[in-house]
Amino acid sequence: MRAGDSFTMLNRGKTSFDAETFRLLYLPIIGTDAFALYQMMLSFSTGRISHFLEYLNLGLNPFIEALDRLSALSLVRVYDDHSSLYFEVKSPLNFENFLADDFYRQLLISRIGENRVTALAKTMEPKGKEISKKFHEVYKVNFDREATPNQSLKENQFDMGAFKSLMERQGYRLSNENQDSLTLYSLAEKFELNWYELFKQAERTANADKSLNMNHLIRSLSATSQPQPALSEFPKVFADLIVVSKAHEPDEFIRQIKAQAGGFVSSDEHKILANLTRQKLPAEVQNILIHYVLVQQKNASLSPNFVNALANDWMRNKVFTAEAAVKRILEREEQATAKAKTEVTKHSTKIKKEAPKWSNPDYENKTSQEELAKLEKIRLDSLKKLEGEQN
Structure with a gap:
């Protein structure tokens, strides 16, 4: 412009x-x-x-x-x-409509404070008996055709009232009423989510004390909103794994893997998965991690150190979908293969024939005079023998 x-x-x-x-x-x-x-x-x-x-x-x-x-x-x-x-x-x-709209009301509160907004909202109550007419008492309506209900002017707006109602029924709460409300409006608009879709995302990323975690919610929505690679881009075995990982909870997924191998899920493994859930690692990503550790790496059980190291790496790299987790695994394997090839190349270049000692500029000849005389005699004898053969 x-x-x-x-x-x-x-x-x-x-x-x-x-x-x-x-x-x-x-x-x-x-x-x-x-x-x-x-x-x-x-x-x-x-x-x-x-x-x-x-x-x-x-x-x-x-x-x-x-x-x-x-x-x-x-x-x-x-x-x-x-x-x-x-x-x-x-x-x-x-x-009236401005102050009745929760979004605009919260926005105004953030600027001038709740007390001033409350004062603005005060209205004078009417006195006396209401004698206003009803619509049907004045206007005659033709009902020959089925009436089509008017669409709400706010049908595309985020319904904060419904969101908060479900949130309270489920025992969740906002840490900062005003700021978190504005954040929710912004997220609903940015990611084009209705109130229920956003609530399910907020529920999944909530803190252990059931307060909504806006930072986790923002990171999760940002990651999942990124275009995901098509399943056809992965090897078939991984494409099938991605589909399965999205259909099971981690506890059920690990139980099935252990059952196929004739094993069982230990209490320590249950604790590891519970910790991953508390850390807000999505279920589908946990399933990919489980498969990688138990099947691809052929470990008998989940090891806390190994699992936590992987989970930390994935969270730092914003791995919040099964597709992203599989992609991270394939990248890890490619890096390992490249490193192994590099090590082989370095090792082969070190295998050389050892240079003779006398080629060292610091070499000191410690041969005695007696040894030198013997060497000279051998040289002369060899020379006479060589001359006799030539004659």
């Missing part, structure tokens, strides 16, 4: 705007630059970005930041057609 880029407002004059609500509720969240930019957008129809910069006395980067703040709260939609930009200004929520 450049100052010289042209823009067009798509729906000028078609938005409702309550200045007091916008000032009291939106201003603390979006800041003064975005606050002014939104109102200026209600006045322009076409022009260049430089017009906004001149009127608001802003640089290009602060303008872009203000525009991002507006679009993040669905106050403006931005479309880039390369040759020009299109802005669609949306109406802000009214006072």
